[in-house]
Amino acid sequence: xxDDTVLxxxxxxxxxxxxxxxxxxGFEALHQPLLELHPLGELPAELKxxxxxxxxxxxxxxxxxxxxxxxFDFIDDYWPQPxxxxxxxxxxxxxxxxxxxxGLDPLVPARRMDSEGLLALESLQQVxxxxxxxxxxxxxxxxxRQQLIERGAQVDEFACYRRGCPSLPAGAMEELLYGRGxxxxxxxxxxxxxxxxxxxxxxxxxxxxxxxxxxxxxRVAEQARSAGFGQVETADNASDTAMLDxxxxxxxxRQMSE
Numbered sequence: 001x002x003d004d005t006v007l008x009x010x011x012x013x014x015x016x017x018x019x020x021x022x023x024x025x026g027f028e029a030l031h032q033p034l035l036e037l038h039p040l041g042e043l044p045a046e047l048k049x050x051x052x053x054x055x056x057x058x059x060x061x062x063x064x065x066x067x068x069x070x071x072f073d074f075i076d077d078y079w080p081q082p083x084x085x086x087x088x089x090x091x092x093x094x095x096x097x098x099x100x101x102x103g104l105d106p107l108v109p110a111r112r113m114d115s116e117g118l119l120a121l122e123s124l125q126q127v128x129x130x131x132x133x134x135x136x137x138x139x140x141x142x143x144x145r146q147q148l149i150e151r152g153a154q155v156d157e158f159a160c161y162r163r164g165c166p167s168l169p170a171g172a173m174e175e176l177l178y179g180r181g182x183x184x185x186x187x188x189x190x191x192x193x194x195x196x197x198x199x200x201x202x203x204x205x206x207x208x209x210x211x212x213x214x215x216x217x218x219r220v221a222e223q224a225r226s227a228g229f230g231q232v233e234t235a236d237n238a239s240d241t242a243m244l245d246x247x248x249x250x251x252x253x254r255q256m257s258e
Contacts, residue, residue: 004251007177007185009034009192014065018186018240025244027251030180032173034192034199037137038162039070050158051075055083056131059153061118061144062090062106063136068098070161071135091118093239113237114217115143128152137161165195173199177208183254184212184231184247188238190220197227212254214246 005028008015015031022029043051051074054060062068068090075082082104090096090106092113099106109117118124131154134144138159145155173196176182187193193215197205205228212231213224216238224232235246 004028004183004254005030005181006247007032007180007182009186009196010188011035011037011066018243021240021244022247025248027247030176030182032176033166034187034195035189036164036166037066037070038164039073040160040162043074043160047074047158047160050133050156051078054079054133055086057086057133057156058130059087059089059124059127059132061132061134062088062095062099063134063140063144064091065095065098066137066161067135068095068102071158072102074160087123089118089121089124091115092237093241111236113239114219115141119144119147124148125151130154132156133158135160137163139163163191165198168199170201174201174204174207177211182211184214184233184250186214186243186247187220187224188216188243190223193220193223193227212250214243214250216243 006022008018008022008029008031010018011033019029019031054075062071082102088099088104088106090099090108093108096106096108107121107123109121111117112120127148129152132148133156135158138161145157148155185196187196193213200208209228209230211229212233213229214233214235215221215224216235218234221232221234231250233246233250235242
């Protein structure tokens with residue numbers, strides 16, 4: 001296991017704890033973000049109104065840790081103390097912890113830390129006539145919004161940041177993977193996987209399809225297999241603990257087969 005080099009692809013500033021855990025577990029850990037985050041500058045009037053009306057919502061959902069960190073940069077301008085009486089939600093343990101750090105008590109899926117897990121929460125089953133605010137980045141699946149609308153909720157989206165693909169010189173990703181002997185890549189999202197493919201030429205993707213991918217969900221696993229990757233390990237969710245556990249499962253099988 002100690003000979004396995006692992007590439008972590010979380011955004012800049014969000015990989016430290018995972019890198020440390022990997023090193024403590026005996027892996028050589030490298031970091032190359034596959035997502036760049038760009039907070040909005042000044043909010044347009046329609047988004048500013050959503051923030052100012054925060055106390056009119058019954059449910060506020062944060063899609064990611066990025067949504068908490070960046071979203072509250074804007075929310076704090078209008079709400080030095082978050083309004084009381086709201087149901088706060090988080091997808092994922094790290095997102096929930098950031099809300100707890102702000103004195104909030106978020107509802108979070110117990111195991112399946114994704115859109116489907118969130119939508120299964122009891123408090124989101126009967127939402128007809130209630131207002132829901134989703135704090136997120138631009139784009140994304142849109143599944144939560146659509147499902148809640150179908151349940152009768154009035155849903156607004158506060159897209160407070162943009163995601164982008166890192167700009168790397170041609171061949172830089174291949175040089176990293178080949179030159180450092182990367183055996184496994186930890187991919188945190190479907191968009192991260194898409195950016196990995198974008199940063200590799202078609203020939204390079206074929207060359208590196210034997211590298212293991214650790215992914216956070218069955219949906220991203222299917223994306224990876226469709227892209228031609230043969231070794232795909234699916235974690236329970238995108239948390240550091242779940243990704244490390246999945247990587248160790250893969251490493252154990254690899255060691256036994258040698």
